[in-house]
Amino acid sequence: MNAPDRYERFVVPEGTKKVSYERDTKIINAASFTIEREEHTIGNILRMQLHRDPNVLFAGYKLPHPLQYKIIVRIHTTSQSSPMQAYNQSINDLDREFDHLKNAFEVKCVFLLFFEQYICKFYDIIITGLLVYLGILLNIE
Amino acid sequence: MEGVSYARMPRVKIRELKDDYAKFELRDTDASIANALRRVMIAEVPTIAIDLVEIEVNSSVLNDEFIAHRLGLIPLTSERAMSMRFSRDCDACDGDGQCEFCSVEFHLRVKCMTDQTLDVSSKDLYSSDHSVVPVDFSDPSNHESSDNRGIIIVKLRRGQELRLRAIARKGIGKDHAKWSPAATVTFMYEPEIHINEDLMETLTLEEKREWVDSSPTRVFEIDPVTQQCSLLNYGFGYALFSAFIGNAIVNSVHNSKLLSLSSSRIISRTNSKEWCLTFIVMVVDAEAYTYDDEVLKKAEAMGKPGLVEIIARQDSFIFTVESTGAIKASQLVLNAIEILKQKLDAVRLSEDTVEADDQFGELGAHMRGG
Numbered sequence: 001m002n003a004p005d006r007y008e009r010f011v012v013p014e015g016t017k018k019v020s021y022e023r024d025t026k027i028i029n030a031a032s033f034t035i036e037r038e039e040h041t042i043g044n045i046l047r048m049q050l051h052r053d054p055n056v057l058f059a060g061y062k063l064p065h066p067l068q069y070k071i072i073v074r075i076h077t078t079s080q081s082s083p084m085q086a087y088n089q090s091i092n093d094l095d096r097e098f099d100h101l102k103n104a105f106e107v108k109c110v111f112l113l114f115f116e117q118y119i120c121k122f123y124d125i126i127i128t129g130l131l132v133y134l135g136i137l138l139n140i141e
Numbered sequence: 142m143e144g145v146s147y148a149r150m151p152r153v154k155i156r157e158l159k160d161d162y163a164k165f166e167l168r169d170t171d172a173s174i175a176n177a178l179r180r181v182m183i184a185e186v187p188t189i190a191i192d193l194v195e196i197e198v199n200s201s202v203l204n205d206e207f208i209a210h211r212l213g214l215i216p217l218t219s220e221r222a223m224s225m226r227f228s229r230d231c232d233a234c235d236g237d238g239q240c241e242f243c244s245v246e247f248h249l250r251v252k253c254m255t256d257q258t259l260d261v262s263s264k265d266l267y268s269s270d271h272s273v274v275p276v277d278f279s280d281p282s283n284h285e286s287s288d289n290r291g292i293i294i295v296k297l298r299r300g301q302e303l304r305l306r307a308i309a310r311k312g313i314g315k316d317h318a319k320w321s322p323a324a325t326v327t328f329m330y331e332p333e334i335h336i337n338e339d340l341m342e343t344l345t346l347e348e349k350r351e352w353v354d355s356s357p358t359r360v361f362e363i364d365p366v367t368q369q370c371s372l373l374n375y376g377f378g379y380a381l382f383s384a385f386i387g388n389a390i391v392n393s394v395h396n397s398k399l400l401s402l403s404s405s406r407i408i409s410r411t412n413s414k415e416w417c418l419t420f421i422v423m424v425v426d427a428e429a430y431t432y433d434d435e436v437l438k439k440a441e442a443m444g445k446p447g448l449v450e451i452i453a454r455q456d457s458f459i460f461t462v463e464s465t466g467a468i469k470a471s472q473l474v475l476n477a478i479e480i481l482k483q484k485l486d487a488v489r490l491s492e493d494t495v496e497a498d499d500q501f502g503e504l505g506a507h508m509r510g511g
Contacts, residue, residue, distance in 0.1 A: 006316050011229065018487055021494050035488050041180045042484055048173035052147040088490065093148035095485055097174070101167075102478045104153040108165075109471045112158050 009069050012037050021084065030058075030076040031083035039063055043071040049090040055081035161324075163462040163470035166331070175328050175458045181477040182326045184314040185484075187227075188219035188467040189245060189273050191319075193308040200302050201261075201295045211294050212307055213319045215263045216276040217245075219467040223476055225311045245273040247307040253297035261303055264291035273309060276466035322473050324463040330453035332430045334360070336422060340448050346420050348443065353422060355439035358429040364421050428459060 012018055016036055024030035035042065043061035050059035050073075058076035075083040151170040157163065167175060194209040201208070226243040234240030246269040253259035263275035275291060295303060314321030344352065346363070353361045432453065440448035464470045 007229065010313070010315055017491065017494075019490055019494065021490065033490075038484070038488060041177045041185070041481075042488060044173045045177045046488075048171055049147065084490065084495065089145070089147070091485055091489055093146055095482060096146065096148040097151065097170070098478050098482045098485070100148075101151050101153065101170075102475060102482075104151065105155075105165075105471075105474055105478070108153055108155045109158065109475075112155055 004067065010037050023083075024076075027076065029079060029082055030074070033073040033075070033083075033087060034070055035073065036070045038071050039069075040071075043073060045094055046073055046087075046090055049094050050075060050086055052093075053077075053081070053086050053089060056086050059086075158471055160469050161464045161466050163460070163474060165460050165462075165474075167328070167458045167460060169456055170458075171456060172330075172458075175460070177481060178474075178477055179326045179328055179460075181480050181484075182462065182473055183321055183323045185480050186322050186468070186473060186476045187222040187225075187311050187313050187480075188320050188322045188465075189217045189222050189225070189309050189311055190317075191215065191217070191247065191307045192310040192312065195306045195308075196304075197306065198302050198304040200300070201297055202301075203295050208295060208303070208305075212247075212266075212305075213317070215266070215292050215294075216465040216467045217273050217309055218276055219273070219322065220472070221270075221272050222311050222468070223479070227312070228310045241270075243310060245270045245309040247309060248305075249294075249307070250304045251297065252302040252304075253299055256299055259297040260290060261294045261297060262291035263294065265294075266307070278466065322464055322467045322476075324465050326460070326462050328458045328460045329428070330432075330455065331457040331459055332427045332432070333452040333454055334424045334427045334430065335450045335452075336361075336424065337448055337450070340445055341422050344443075344445070349420060349422055352436065352439055352443065352448070356430070356436045357433055358426075358431055360424060360426055360430045360436070361422055362425040364423050365418055366421050367418050 018036050020034045020036075022032045022034070024032070040063065043063065047059050047061050050056045055078045056075060057078060058074065061071050061073045063071050073087070075086055077083055077086050149170055151174070152166075152168040154166040154168075155163065156165055158165075167178075191209075191212040194205075194212055196205045196208070199205055199208065203211075228234070228240075228243040231240055231243035233242050234244075248267045248269075249261070249265055251259065251261045251265050266275055268274045278291070297303065312320035314323070341349070349363055353363055430451065432451075436449055437451065440446060460474075462470045462473060464473050468476065
């Protein structure tokens with residue numbers, strides 16, 4: 001009856017910011033990022049990527065409540081960096097990783113298709129060719 | 142921090158690729174990436190599915206809602222979905238199916254006029270867009286098979302009729318499972334199995350067999366191998382065979398006739414060379430291992446802990462992707478990566494947030510005495 005609409009889970013309401021940033025009042029170089037309408041998919045990859053940054057002292061995320069469709073990413077860095085810098089860097093690095101992954105997958109797909117359409121069709125020709133080649137090799141020996 | 146990057150360069154190896162099935166290895170990355178990919182494939186790659194149904198006539202045995210629900214679950218070919226608009230974002234229409242950017246209209250008009258039961262199936266749906274049609278599951282290699290009639294929606298008897306108009310829209314699995322392009326997406330850590338050969342040799346053939354059989358899946362196998370060895374180590378109490386007989390033993394072991402052998406070694410002699418037949422336990426299919434720990438428990442129970450070491454490689458994953466047919470399995474993976482990239486782009490900090498912090502940051506620096 002009073003269940004929230006399903007789209008509430010992934011549509012950012014008008015007038016709401018996707019990401020908001022809040023500095024920690026007590027600790028220098030610590031901050032929380034509230035990301036609206038995201039969950040573990042983004043939270044966990046961000047957290048793990050932040051852990052790869054040696055300037056990050058702490059990185060964690062939480063989904064405060066299953067019906068509050070937001071995550072909170074908390075970052076604490078050394079004085080060499082800042083939470084915002086670490087956050088931006090992690091997104092850039094992840095973006096690069098996915099770019100690479102996409103290329104790698106595409107290349108392998110194209111190669112496989114080529115193999116299936118081209119090489120498999122003429123595989124008897126190729127095998128005959130190989131046999132002839134082997135024959136030549138053996139004769140030389 | 143220019144130039145510093147902690148990005149990884151994952152490697153991919155595709156093992157098998159069919160239209161609706163893919164199996165590939167993903168290496169040099171971590172579980173968070175693999176899991177994000179899996180989650181996105183299941184719940185966030187868009188497809189097209191029937192979302193609105195306007196029933197004109199329904200005298201079938203199923204009620205209107207039941208039929209509407211069934212129509213929604215029919216997979217539609219969705220190559221177009223990535224470039225289509227969500228009807229909530231579409232400014233060209235109000236999502237009533239009149240707009241080519243966000244919706245596709247379907248019609249279904251069937252009436253049973255004979256005494257024979259009439260099957261209404263997904264093949265009776267007529268699409269306004271030839272690129273968005275119900276998925277065809279008929280076997281392309283089997284041309285004349287007429288029994289493949291698509292997905293059955295309802296059965297009609299004489300006089301019953303079903304007439305409706307349906308509007309298909311773009312959506313994602315998070316909204317409703319009918320939009321999920323994935324039948325199953327799984328990944329596993331690649332197992333690395335090391336058998337302690339020295340310890341294994343202390344087992345008799347029967348013990349080996351017992352241990353191999355303790356695995357619920359076929360991971361290990363016993364393989365008879367003849368190799369040259371020194372007879373002196375074993376004394377003369379062993380039976381002597383010719384090489385020919387040795388081969389016969391190998392064959393008979395294959396036919397499981399010699400399984401009750403208590404020793405795992407047989408020695409044979411030809412001329413002055415000694416041959417011994419050893420039963421080696423081999424890993425035949427490491428990936429069949431389901432991390433059930435049964436073989437480890439068995440080894441422990443046999444008093445041979447450390448007989449085998451099994452490591453789950455934390456940076457190497459084996460994915461299996463099965464598609465519903467809405468999009469090809471390979472396209473599903475690529476779309477998932479694209480969606481993830483878009484999501485990441487959306488969570489970038491906006492310019493005004495950065496500026497606001499810069500001012501605040503300067504103020505903060507002043508306050509700290511900078």
